[in-house]
Amino acid sequence: MRDIAMEVYEKMKVGSTAWIRPIAAKGDTVETFQGVHEQARQMADEGLIAISTVKRQEDGLIDAIRILRLA
Template sequence: MRDIAMEVYKKMKVGGVAWIRPVSAKGDTLDSFQAAHDSARLLEQEGLIDIEKVQRQADGLIDAIRIQRLA
């Protein structure tokens, strides 16, 4: 399984803001995307990013995460 949060983090500049979303062309599903939130929380605990917003669907599944790169 690919680490979507780390892929987005590596492409960002310090201070940059981005949305992390599942990409169906790369095989992501909403179910598999839930692991991206766990990965983003680990990056936040390390002080590398700030999770600004978590967007959820009506059924509670996360469909987008907005992050800001701190380091």
């Protein structure tokens, strides 16, 4: 599984925000995207990012995460 959270993090500048979303062209689906939330939480625990928003579909699956790069 791709580390989508780290891919987005590496492209960001300190202090900027970004949405993490599944990319169908790279084989991501909403179902496989659920593990990214755990990746993002680990990065937040390490002090690399802050999670500001988690968007969920009506069925409860996460379809987007907004992060702020801290370090």
